[in-house]
Amino acid sequence: MAIQIPRGTQDILPGEVEKWQFIENTAKEICRIYQYKEIRTPIFEHTELFQKGVGDTTDIVQKEMYNFEDRGGRSLTLRPEGTASVVRSFTENKMFGHPNQPVKLFYNGPMFRYERPQAGRFRQFVQFGAEVLGSEDPAIDAEVISLAMELYRRVGLKHLKLVINSLGDKESRISHRNALIDYFKPRINEFCSDCQNRLEKNPLRILDCKKDKDHELMKSAPSILDYLSCESKKYFDEVLVYLDELEIDYEVDPTLVRGLDYYNHTAFEIMSNAEGFGAITTLCGGGRYNGLVQDMGGPETPGIGFALSIERLIAALKAENIVLPFEKQVDCYIVALGDQAKHKAMVLLQQLRKSNFSAEKDYLDRKMKAQFKAADRINARFVAILGEDELQKEIVLLKDMESGKQTEIVINDFVEQFKTLCK
Amino acid sequence: MAIQIPRGTQDILPGEVEKWQFIENTAKEICRIYQYKEIRTPIFEHTELFQKGVGDTTDIVQKEMYNFEDRGGRSLTLRPEGTASVVRSFTENKMFGHPNQPVKLFYNGPMFRYERPQAGRFRQFVQFGAEVLGSEDPAIDAEVISLAMELYRRVGLKHLKLVINSLGDKESRISHRNALIDYFKPRINEFCSDCQNRLEKNPLRILDCKKDKDHELMKSAPSILDYLSCESKKYFDEVLVYLDELEIDYEVDPTLVRGLDYYNHTAFEIMSNAEGFGAITTLCGGGRYNGLVQDMGGPETPGIGFALSIERLIAALKAENIVLPFEKQVDCYIVALGDQAKHKAMVLLQQLRKSNFSAEKDYLDRKMKAQFKAADRINARFVAILGEDELQKEIVLLKDMESGKQTEIVINDFVEQFKTLCK
Numbered sequence: 025m026a027i028q029i030p031r032g033t034q035d036i037l038p039g040e041v042e043k044w045q046f047i048e049n050t051a052k053e054i055c056r057i058y059q060y061k062e063i064r065t066p067i068f069e070h071t072e073l074f075q076k077g078v079g080d081t082t083d084i085v086q087k088e089m090y091n092f093e094d095r096g097g098r099s100l101t102l103r104p105e106g107t108a109s110v111v112r113s114f115t116e117n118k119m120f121g122h123p124n125q126p127v128k129l130f131y132n133g134p135m136f137r138y139e140r141p142q143a144g145r146f147r148q149f150v151q152f153g154a155e156v157l158g159s160e161d162p163a164i165d166a167e168v169i170s171l172a173m174e175l176y177r178r179v180g181l182k183h184l185k186l187v188i189n190s191l192g193d194k195e196s197r198i199s200h201r202n203a204l205i206d207y208f209k210p211r212i213n214e215f216c217s218d219c220q221n222r223l224e225k226n227p228l229r230i231l232d233c234k235k236d237k238d239h240e241l242m243k244s245a246p247s248i249l250d251y252l253s254c255e256s257k258k259y260f261d262e263v264l265v266y267l268d269e270l271e272i273d274y275e276v277d278p279t280l281v282r283g284l285d286y287y288n289h290t291a292f293e294i295m296s297n298a299e300g301f302g303a304i305t306t307l308c309g310g311g312r313y314n315g316l317v318q319d320m321g322g323p324e325t326p327g328i329g330f331a332l333s334i335e336r337l338i339a340a341l342k343a344e345n346i347v348l349p350f351e352k353q354v355d356c357y358i359v360a361l362g363d364q365a366k367h368k369a370m371v372l373l374q375q376l377r378k379s380n381f382s383a384e385k386d387y388l389d390r391k392m393k394a395q396f397k398a399a400d401r402i403n404a405r406f407v408a409i410l411g412e413d414e415l416q417k418e419i420v421l422l423k424d425m426e427s428g429k430q431t432e433i434v435i436n437d438f439v440e441q442f443k444t445l446c447k
Numbered sequence: 448m449a450i451q452i453p454r455g456t457q458d459i460l461p462g463e464v465e466k467w468q469f470i471e472n473t474a475k476e477i478c479r480i481y482q483y484k485e486i487r488t489p490i491f492e493h494t495e496l497f498q499k500g501v502g503d504t505t506d507i508v509q510k511e512m513y514n515f516e517d518r519g520g521r522s523l524t525l526r527p528e529g530t531a532s533v534v535r536s537f538t539e540n541k542m543f544g545h546p547n548q549p550v551k552l553f554y555n556g557p558m559f560r561y562e563r564p565q566a567g568r569f570r571q572f573v574q575f576g577a578e579v580l581g582s583e584d585p586a587i588d589a590e591v592i593s594l595a596m597e598l599y600r601r602v603g604l605k606h607l608k609l610v611i612n613s614l615g616d617k618e619s620r621i622s623h624r625n626a627l628i629d630y631f632k633p634r635i636n637e638f639c640s641d642c643q644n645r646l647e648k649n650p651l652r653i654l655d656c657k658k659d660k661d662h663e664l665m666k667s668a669p670s671i672l673d674y675l676s677c678e679s680k681k682y683f684d685e686v687l688v689y690l691d692e693l694e695i696d697y698e699v700d701p702t703l704v705r706g707l708d709y710y711n712h713t714a715f716e717i718m719s720n721a722e723g724f725g726a727i728t729t730l731c732g733g734g735r736y737n738g739l740v741q742d743m744g745g746p747e748t749p750g751i752g753f754a755l756s757i758e759r760l761i762a763a764l765k766a767e768n769i770v771l772p773f774e775k776q777v778d779c780y781i782v783a784l785g786d787q788a789k790h791k792a793m794v795l796l797q798q799l800r801k802s803n804f805s806a807e808k809d810y811l812d813r814k815m816k817a818q819f820k821a822a823d824r825i826n827a828r829f830v831a832i833l834g835e836d837e838l839q840k841e842i843v844l845l846k847d848m849e850s851g852k853q854t855e856i857v858i859n860d861f862v863e864q865f866k867t868l869c870k
Contacts, residue, residue: 026538026744027496030489030523035536038484045485057800059777059807059825061461062468066453066571067490067557073450092515095561100453113458115449123824126810134490138518148489159810163793170797269790270797321449354482367692370586374593374693377480384482387549387582401546
């Protein structure tokens with residue numbers, strides 16, 4: 025039996041891949057405009073990186089990582105997300121010393137989480153993300169959010185909701201943490217065992233629990249917004265003012281905590297509220313992580329970023345019935361008949377291609393009719409016919425497939441004439 | 448201590464990543480012109496795929512694969528090359544039944560081999576490759592080779608050598624195999640233990656041995672070209688005629704066997720012969736693999752392809768002192784002074800960006816002089832100045848950094864005026 029693709033992964037084939045190309049090209053163009061530069065980090069990292077950078081108590085690290093040992097016995101992990109790697113690279117490559125500050129980066133590539141495969145969730149999925157390191161200006165929080173929104177706007181999505189929260193600074197988080205412990209402790213035995221562990225380790229995670237999300241205590245749990253320090257509140261207000269000025273709609277949601285340990289201050293999600301989009305509505309998540317670079321051995325450096333899944337973006341396009349525009353036409357198909365003509369056709373094909381025309385011919389020794397059918401299927405703008413007659417007269421018969429008009433062209437002038445016709 | 452990047456891998460950072468983008472965009476543009484469509488397969492596959500598809504006796508499978516078990520206990524492997532995955536996907540997705548035949552595909556992505564890291568060799572490296580499934584026309588062999596050559600031509604490489612050979616069909620290979628066994632058997636004890644194992648299993652691999660490459664028997668070993676069947680010889684000759692017609696220079700080298708088991712008929716390598724390029728001169732390798740699809744559980748389908756390493760291409764560019772051309776200018780930097788101006792600058796920035804201009808501002812609360820320096824460093828074409836004076840007068844002062852000319856523009860007309868100036 026033939027070997028199959030691993031569970032939870034997918035092939036992206038011609039016909040579908042064009043969507044990916046379009047989205048990624050759009051994202052890259054936006055990053056050029058916003059002045060975010062690409063960074064590429066390895067597919068795997070030392071396991072400690074994610075334990076430290078994503079957080080030991082998160083579901084990702086505890087349950088979902090692909091860990092393996094290399095032949096030298098070191099534990100490696102397929103990256104489950106992009107931020108830890110970017111921070112590692114920023115520190116290791118001393119990018120904090122670069123004259124252009126802040127450092128504005130983007131990445132696009134596969135991530136890996138061992139989850140139960142289900143609609144819209146894959147074990148290998150692609151994330152596009154942006155990170156800004158070295159600025160604590162609320163304007164950067166707004167810029168990062170607007171970058172993500174701009175991508176959705178350019179691909180045509182309309183039914184979006186931006187949800188934002190502040191997780192505050194260290195001081196705010198300690199007060200909130202204590203309030204959460206006091207609040208949940210008396211009834212913690214009504215929660216799942218994960219939550220019972222979380223109570224002392226990281227009570228904020230309880231608010232993010234998938235199992236206990238309907239427990240009545242969840243609704244009126246202490247809100248972080250009531251525990252923000254003066255400075256944190258001022259920072260958050262400034263971010264919101266920028267969003268207002270940039271005319272980006274948002275909803276403040278004090279229960280938004282994100283599934284990663286490293287966030288503080290601004291946290292946000294962009295969700296689809298298209299009808300019939302299904303259960304997983306979060307398209308993009310991000311936030312500020314001012315302590316992370318230092319936690320990971322670098323100098324004290326503020327940071328903020330987001331990641332969005334291309335798979336979910338495509339699902340959202342489908343939910344909104346959006347068809348992405350991309351070119352499907354081929355400039356010229358050469359129909360060749362007879363051995364000599366086939367050889368000559370290859371030479372003409374190469375000339376067309378060197379002049380940047382997309383061009384194709386038959387490679388299956390098909391008859392004229394089948395070659396015309398092939399030309400039709402790939403939507404050829406022109407068909408050049410090269411049979412024995414034409415070869416003897418040293419001409420090519422060029423047919424414009426839109427107008428039906430046919431032109432005889434001297435073989436040696438073919439590409440020059442073709443250029444003129446295409447203008 | 449900060450966690451470091453895994454051995455044998457690299458970060459590709461801004462300043463260097465632009466080369467990768469340029470090369471990959473060029474490759475994608477050539478594929479559009481040549482009508483090769485992108486395919487994306489997962490980063491890992493079931494281990495059996497490579498055992499079967501690359502070959503159990505190859506160095507890759509025996510020594511260099513990153514194998515690991517998933518949480519369900521199945522053996523997975525980070526892909527060491529692209530062809531096996533493409534063939535798996537072709538079969539699994541029944542692409543042989545697609546109306547457009549042959550199926551012309553390309554891929555670009557990371558591959559993984561656990562090798563001793565050395566200059567020019569990485570454990571994670573990027574391969575761009577093309578595969579054509581479903582045609583046995585010698586014109587396709589020539590097209591595939593010309594596609595690779597065209598990429599090197601477009602990035603500016605000049606010192607290239609194409610080496611080509613035929614490994615024949617099954618019949619040719621059996622005769623050659625027997626001749627090799629007869630030839631090496633009497634003195635096989637002078638060879639390494641790997642070669643001794645190879646003698647009966649796969650004597651062709653002996654010719655490819657890195658340890659025994661200087662043994663005197665290597666020089667005059669039986670040449671496959673002397674054992675080609677009539678049909679194989681005719682096929683090879685036709686490929687060479689096509690290369691001649693396309694004016695692609697080549698050298699026939701009967702010792703070229705490639706490090707993978709699945710090749711037959713055409714095999715080729717493109718090497719750099721730039722001075723001082725170093726020991727590893729092969730930039731690209733490929734060949735025909737007519738039996739592979741069937742071996743892997745699909746229907747009988749001819750195939751041919753190549754893979755080339757982007758790392759090596761970049762090394763070759765360096766050896767030839769070629770600097771790739773890419774845009775480095777930013778359209779506009781907005782210098783803003785004062786709280787109100789900073790907010791207004793964000794709005795203007797967003798307007799510029801929505802009109803597709805690349806634009807930047809300060810996010811570090813820097814003084815005017817430092818902001819001008821930043822604008823200079825990122826090579827801003829224009830600098831827009833927005834101070835308290837300007838804000839009061841509701842104007843922006845726009846400075847053309849090439850001519851030094853300054854223009855006052857009404858804030859509300861800023862983007863429209865900017866468009867006019869940039870034309």
